[in-house]
Amino acid sequence: MTDIPEPELRPGDDVDPPGGPWKSWGSIYVTLAIWGVVCILFLIWITSTLNIDVGSGGPGAGMTP
């Protein structure tokens, strides 16, 4: 990997995460990754629960009212 330039910090520059439960950048990234997985699981649940399997001869996707 190419060397990342050193940050040029100015007086008053805040480099820390927001704090609270997010004390480090790592904890923020892990939380966001878990959130991404939760979103995927939610959509899998929607697809398997709300779609009604009507079997052969039934209506299919893309029907237009």
Add this chain to the structure above:
Amino acid sequence: MTGIDWGVFGLYLLGVMAFALWQSRRNEGVEGFFLGNRRMPWWAIGLSVMATQASAITLIGTTGQGYTDGMRFVQTYLPLPFAMIVLSVVFVPFFYRAKLFTAYEYLEKRFDPKTRTLTSMLFLIGRAMGTGVIMYAPAIVLSTILGWDEVVTISIMAVVTIGYTVTGGITAVIWTDVVQMLMMFLGIGLAITFMIAGLPEGVGVADAAYIGGVQQMWNAVDFSWDPQSRYTIWSGLIGGTFLFLSYFGADQSQVQRYLTASSERDSRLSLIFNGFMKVPMQIAILGIGVLMFAFYHFEQPPIVFNDAEVRVVMESDRAQEFEDLSVVFAEAHAGRRATVMEILDARDAGPVPADLERTLAAQDDQLMGLRDEAKAIVADVRGSESNDTNYIFPTYLTEYFPIGLVGLMIATIFAAAMSSIDSELTALSSATVIDFYRRWFVRDASDDHYLWASRLATLFWGLVAWGFALRAGQGGSLIELVNEVGSLVYGSILGGFLLAFLVKRAHGTPAFLGILCGFGTIVFVARETDIGWLWWNPIGVAVVMTVGTLLSYVMTPPERVQT
């Protein structure tokens, strides 16, 4: 629209623009115009990042997409949280610490001037066309409501937006986006609320969801591996990851946004904020489309949603034929509505009888056939194909929303478009002035000189986008068109950046040749194969990385040539 709606619409637009210009009063010179003097707060940038991506197309095109195709488009957005992590860890430190005006400046620092120029040029080509499409979207709304031809509404939109952008600058853009994004949250909530409230008596949300399920519209995840299927979980996760890395990491309209932050910390936080908010928002917007689909099982939709097209047909010699079709369509819809009510009753009693399912399927086929016939008449009369996907949501708004709120929703769509267009124009202008004009033509002029050059460049790109917008109407779903246009250039640009960040040995000429090969490959794939656009980005990145890396080992770096 009533007088009250027009009043709400006008007041909202004037208020937002006045607020934006007031916020931009402290801008100084070119850095103020393009980067807001690097003092924007992270939450405002975060909302602006969302708002720039969520233009009017998101409300119009994505709801239309949900209506015609169900939830499956959401798969494209699933990798966004993960892409935001990569961007925060890898891209932001490189960009922010290098103190850039444009993302492409970094490629000159890392490689050479020709690589910077090539990527900036690819961005200009792709983004100018995309901006044209974004300009076209609100014109659809206005043409539906006012009954004007799209050419007139596009032109009015272009003149207003270009004028506003030339005087605004990035600060005005970001603060407009903040207001617009909050309005969009409100609009989404209102749309869902009124759609549920508008269902017939005795029909609840669960019934509407059930009808959506019977029609397989809750198809949010598709595990098939067919590369020609546009949206699957795999194309979403793989192609979407590259799409978002490209869009947020290699597109000046987004990079410029997080370069306005007052610190690297704020740059990162703005992207993380987007990572948390974006997917739920897309689920809600597509959900509106599916709910609208179910809603129109109980209320009769027009046979063709584009009212302007219908008016043209009604003035032609095929008017009677079209009218007869509409009558048959209304009867067929009433029959299908009765079947749907029977299915809901039967569901309460136990399993739905197979004959009801077959009846519903036959009625669906009949309605779809009638719509196709009507659209064929429109195409014949107008001399171009009819596509009314993007007219579905505006039609719903004007017919079923209460007085006052119609104006508010239209204002939301209008402002959403304006804030995206001026973001794009500012990005196009910055790339033109910083990467070309100041880099190659006039290197040592005053700040005032570059500021005026920036305003002129904004005007120029506004005119180009205007011209493209006039031709965007036949492009199918707008949300797809924008992504397709972007994906033609994004993959090769992203490949250039990843080569710069990840391959230490990579150097100028191999990177330049790799990017050219990547772009050529994507154009070939787009023109000659049926591979879906979501795959274009990873293909482009793979070609650039492979060619660039191999040539970097084969060719001598410039330093060695000199010694």
